[in-house]
Amino acid sequence: MSDHLDCQQLLSSISDFVDGELNPELCRQIEQHLTECENCRIVINTLRKTIDLYQHQPGDEGLPQEIRHRLFHRLHLEEFLNRDPG
Amino acid sequence: MNNESIPETSLSLEALKKGDRHELARMVDLYSDKIYRLALKFTNNPQDAEDVLQETFLKAMRALPEFEGRSSLSTWLYRIAVNESLMLLRKQKPDVSLDPPAEEEDSDEGTSSNDLILADWCCLPEDELLSEESRRFLNQAIQQLPATLRGVFVLRDLEGLSIKETAELLGLTETNVKTRLLRARLFLRQQLSLYFAERLKEWEQK
Numbered sequence: 001m002s003d004h005l006d007c008q009q010l011l012s013s014i015s016d017f018v019d020g021e022l023n024p025e026l027c028r029q030i031e032q033h034l035t036e037c038e039n040c041r042i043v044i045n046t047l048r049k050t051i052d053l054y055q056h057q058p059g060d061e062g063l064p065q066e067i068r069h070r071l072f073h074r075l076h077l078e079e080f081l082n083r084d085p086g
Numbered sequence: 087m088n089n090e091s092i093p094e095t096s097l098s099l100e101a102l103k104k105g106d107r108h109e110l111a112r113m114v115d116l117y118s119d120k121i122y123r124l125a126l127k128f129t130n131n132p133q134d135a136e137d138v139l140q141e142t143f144l145k146a147m148r149a150l151p152e153f154e155g156r157s158s159l160s161t162w163l164y165r166i167a168v169n170e171s172l173m174l175l176r177k178q179k180p181d182v183s184l185d186p187p188a189e190e191e192d193s194d195e196g197t198s199s200n201d202l203i204l205a206d207w208c209c210l211p212e213d214e215l216l217s218e219e220s221r222r223f224l225n226q227a228i229q230q231l232p233a234t235l236r237g238v239f240v241l242r243d244l245e246g247l248s249i250k251e252t253a254e255l256l257g258l259t260e261t262n263v264k265t266r267l268l269r270a271r272l273f274l275r276q277q278l279s280l281y282f283a284e285r286l287k288e289w290e291q292k
């Protein structure tokens with residue numbers, strides 16, 4: 001196997017690469033390729049940023065009260081609706 | 087599973103299996119929020135997500151007496167919720183197969199380096215990247231993913247599950263999960279690049 005990766009080979013390993021799941025030799029080849037290839041650098045950086053943006057979305061606002069109400073009724077647990085949900 | 091915030095041991099499995107209603111109510115309050123948000127990511131529809139939420143707990147309460155504890159309670163509930171979500175998606179779009187034919191698995195479609203967008207939008211300021219409009223675009227982009235890829239992306243990248251856990255929950259091999267994850271991530275990177283390349287142009291003109 002050649003020591004030089006092409007862009008297409010890099011792309012097929014890019015997901016494992018950003019997860020840190022590649023063997024050290026392939027990692028080294030990818031890092032080597034990245035020092036020489038501006039396009040792949042951009043692809044990797046924007047891929048990392050994409051995952052990062054999705055992972056840091058705000059959320060966790062808690063379950064809307066009316067949904068909790070309907071859920072407890074559906075499960076016939078309505079007598080416990082007023083206990084502290086914390 | 088990524089559940090540090092939920093002290094699972096605070097629930098008595100014994101009481102749950104006996105159908106102790108006070109304990110069941112506590113279980114519902116501990117997990118309903120996470121399950122609702124998971125279903126919302128799968129279905130992108132509040133009504134569907136609520137249906138999944140209710141069905142998940144109805145099924146769980148029925149099956150609890152037989153729960154053997156081979157997986158944690160949270161993993162078990164997650165599995166029910168994932169199955170309910172997938173079933174609902176299948177019902178809505180019966181023509182969309184959730185399991186593509188094997189030959190598609192290895193295709194390079196969408197993962198060719200020839201048609202990649204190469205805008206370097208990483209340098210955009212945070213308030214552009216995190217704006218309300220950007221958020222909406224991110225959500226829309228996920229919904230454009232085929233269901234086969236969406237499930238993998240939601241569990242792995244949004245819920246933070248490992249490849250192995252994702253494979254178990256979806257009944258796929260780890261290799262399948264990795265292939266789908268690659269395609270899902272590249273698809274979303276491409277969509278976001280289209281969108282943020284425009285923002286980048288506007289921003290540079292300011």
Ligand SMILES: [Zn+2]
Nearest residue numbers: 006007037040
């Ligand atoms: Zn390259």
